[in-house]
Amino acid sequence: MTESVMTLNVGGTVYTTTRATLLKYPASMLGSLASHDLPSTRDKDGHLFIDRDGGAFKHVLNFLRSSQLCVPADFTDLDLLAAEADFYQISPLIDAIKEYREGILGRKGRLYYLEIIEVRTGSTATMPTSNSRVKTILLGRKDVLLTLPPAVIGTDFIERLCCREPLEYTELELFGSPVRLRVGEELANLGWTLVSSNLSTSSGFDNKSQVGMSLIIEHTFRDRWCREFGLDEPIKANPNHTMMLEEASV
Incomplete structure (x- = not known):
């Protein structure tokens, strides 16, 4: 059971999740990282370290957990999140952000x-x-x-x-x-x-x-x-x- 839990340090923010969650999309960078296909860097506490935006990663992780893009109504960092989705190569998240952006444009008066x-x-x-x-x-x-x-x-x-x-x-x-x-x-x-x-x-x-x-x-x-x-x-x-x-x- 312990082996299925993984702790990541993303840009200084520590997240705990399961290996199965990171493997949700095996072709993604996180999927490869969880399956040990990619070389990894660790911080002083032994956590896997990813030098990316720590705040945006919570939305990435939540998408892996639910397959839904859930952001606040006043969310203003869509461009940042799109860049993170591209970095992690999570194609469904890239598509979800595109659909969300088109929805925003459609709602504008x-x-x-x-x-x-x-x-x-x-x-x-x-x-x-x-x-x-x-x-x-x-x-x-x-x-x-x-x-x-x-x-x-x-x-x-x-x-x-x-x-x-x-x-x-x-x-x-x-x-x-x-x-x-x-x-x-x-x-x-x-x-x-x-x-x-x-x-x-x-x-x-x-x-x-x-x-x-x-x-x-x-x-x-x-x-x-x-x-x-x-x-x-x-x-x-x-x-x-x-x-x-x-x-x-x-």
Whole structure:
């Protein structure tokens, strides 16, 4: 009975299993190691030593025990595990990882993006004050824009969107102050994620100024937002827009 138990030191982590488990797939490296077909290295305690990732080996060993790939729902080391499966040459595990990866890709939803572009022009341009001009634009696909509530796209969007096709990308000018901050908060509350925010600056002189040459500064803020819709999740217009859309189509 004692001879059937084997202890392995994998990258500093010690595992105890049976020879029969390691022989589950005889053509694999572990199968050859258990059947003494491969020369082995031992640590100071006499355990078989394998210079590989010790944490990942528990998933390899569990697969040998059950023939099933069992990893946590938030497992993030799939590439590492695939490399270990390849090293140990366990073909069924390689296939199981491939199938699991394809399943993950199949479960992913559809990603959609929106952009908020705000341009501030003036002698300082850092704040929307009386000596600056502010223009804010929301860009996105028409059907995605229509999922947003009036607090985001306003109530006068019909004239600007009714002539667009649902899948057509378009832009809406947003009004109010500070509209970029307000819309950003609304999007975050609706499940959108800010993926990037950039600022570019340019400057020049206003030759038409009544008081001589004056410096004009332009700041352009660009926020990019993203949201994942489920594969079966419909892209439906916000209920607050339904009546207006129906009236516009008559």
